[in-house]
Amino acid sequence: MSATPRHPARTVLLGVLSAFGPLSMDMYLPALPEVASQLHTSSAAGQLTITSCIFGLAAGQIIVGPLSDRWGRKPLLLAGVGLFTLTSFLIPFSASIWPLIILRLFQGIGGSAGQVLSRAVARDLFAGPRLGRFLGILMSINGIFPIIAPLLGGAVLNFTDWRGVFVILGMTGLILFLWTWWGLPETLPADRRTTSGFAAFSQMSLLFKDRPFMGYMLSQGFVYGALYVYIAGSAFAFEKVFHFSPQLFSIVYAINGAGMIVATQFAARRLTDRNGRSLLGGSILTAAVTSTLLLLGMSRFPSGWLLAGGLVIIISLVGAVNTTATTLALGNEAQHAGAASALLGLGMNAIGGVMSPVVGLFGTASALPMVGLIMVCEWVAFLLLAVLTRQKRSE
Numbered sequence: 001m002s003a004t005p006r007h008p009a010r011t012v013l014l015g016v017l018s019a020f021g022p023l024s025m026d027m028y029l030p031a032l033p034e035v036a037s038q039l040h041t042s043s044a045a046g047q048l049t050i051t052s053c054i055f056g057l058a059a060g061q062i063i064v065g066p067l068s069d070r071w072g073r074k075p076l077l078l079a080g081v082g083l084f085t086l087t088s089f090l091i092p093f094s095a096s097i098w099p100l101i102i103l104r105l106f107q108g109i110g111g112s113a114g115q116v117l118s119r120a121v122a123r124d125l126f127a128g129p130r131l132g133r134f135l136g137i138l139m140s141i142n143g144i145f146p147i148i149a150p151l152l153g154g155a156v157l158n159f160t161d162w163r164g165v166f167v168i169l170g171m172t173g174l175i176l177f178l179w180t181w182w183g184l185p186e187t188l189p190a191d192r193r194t195t196s197g198f199a200a201f202s203q204m205s206l207l208f209k210d211r212p213f214m215g216y217m218l219s220q221g222f223v224y225g226a227l228y229v230y231i232a233g234s235a236f237a238f239e240k241v242f243h244f245s246p247q248l249f250s251i252v253y254a255i256n257g258a259g260m261i262v263a264t265q266f267a268a269r270r271l272t273d274r275n276g277r278s279l280l281g282g283s284i285l286t287a288a289v290t291s292t293l294l295l296l297g298m299s300r301f302p303s304g305w306l307l308a309g310g311l312v313i314i315i316s317l318v319g320a321v322n323t324t325a326t327t328l329a330l331g332n333e334a335q336h337a338g339a340a341s342a343l344l345g346l347g348m349n350a351i352g353g354v355m356s357p358v359v360g361l362f363g364t365a366s367a368l369p370m371v372g373l374i375m376v377c378e379w380v381a382f383l384l385l386a387v388l389t390r391q392k393r394s395e
Contacts, residue, residue, distance in 0.1 A: 015141025018118035020111030027149035031162035044360035056108020058349030061116040065342025080113020085173030092163035123337035124187040132327035136268025146257030154250035215388025220325035221347030222381035226374040228352030233359040233370035242304030259316025267320035283320040288378035
């Protein structure tokens with residue numbers, strides 16, 4: 001089967017569904033300082049609204065992915081998008097920080113269905129380099145949202161407050177629910193499904209024992225840890241430390257999103273059956289070295305534009321890592337794509353959920369803690385890949 005989609009509208013739908021992470025966070029990000037101010041809470045508590053959504057994205061995938069191996073992709077996808085839509089419309093009624101944090105958790109659980117099942121559907125349809133190319137298409141569509149979401153969020157703030165952002169997210173969720181209902185067929189036939197829910201979940205325990213799979217999952221997870229440190233800390237770093245306006249910050253953030261699209265397409269086009277591991281390792285090593293140099297530079301010459309220049313390289317390479325790591329990890333998991341995709345989602349969102357509030361503990365007086373945590377995540381990712389996938393040199 002060619003990796004060129006036969007139904008472009010369905011491909012676009014899968015790409016948008018995979019973007020629930022950016023939709024849930026990037027559009028809301030320019031309003032994060034305003035949320036902390038209006039709800040009379042600290043910046044660290046405000047960042048918990050990011051963390052709770054990330055944990056929801058992680059926990060939901062562990063449930064949705066294996067169940068979709070048993071019951072099919074579409075029913076679980078509709079349930080998740082429905083939950084995302086409902087919680088998005090409820091969030092504007094939050095009068096304090098804790099109801100907002102709890103609703104963001106459930107919003108993340110609902111959005112997780114789009115993330116985990118878009119990958120599982122891709123694996124239902126493709127394998128090998130063709131899977132990589134199709135994932136590249138989906139991730140390029142996904143990558144549009146880190147560009148437009150913060151710009152849209154910044155524009156919304158010119159006319160209303162942060163609550164208007166979630167009204168728009170609710171309307172988006174409703175459109176996606178109807179589009180999925182009418183436009184997406186089931187891709188997992190009954191004869192390829194697991195025989196029971198227990199079997200679907202038991203497969204995940206076997207994946208934990210697969211060293212190469214865990215190497216790809218954990219290295220991708222720590223790269224996403226760096227990404228979520230950036231997501232949680234960048235608004236405060238640029239707006240509070242270097243006095244960028246929310247609109248200027250949105251433009252910087254959008255440039256990084258565009259860089260992810262370019263890197264995604266580069267990796268998808270270069271990926272073959274033999275070079276996946278070296279392409280993945282080279283991407284992570286480049287980000288690790290860049291983050292180290294950025295930390296050294298920022299400690300001597302603190303500048304918002306230096307920070308923006310270093311981050312565009314580091315964040316762009318997330319796109320290359322995502323394409324190659326996902327392709328390598330899902331390559332041998334055709335029968336249990338939902339469970340494998342769920343563990344990939346767990347790695348990305350759980351590690352990101354742990355790392356994102358850590359940057360808030362250092363306060364908002366300096367950008368160095370954010371850059372330092374990004375550097376640590378990138379080097380850990382590189383070491384895990386080198387150690388756990390050492391036997392896969394033939395790739």
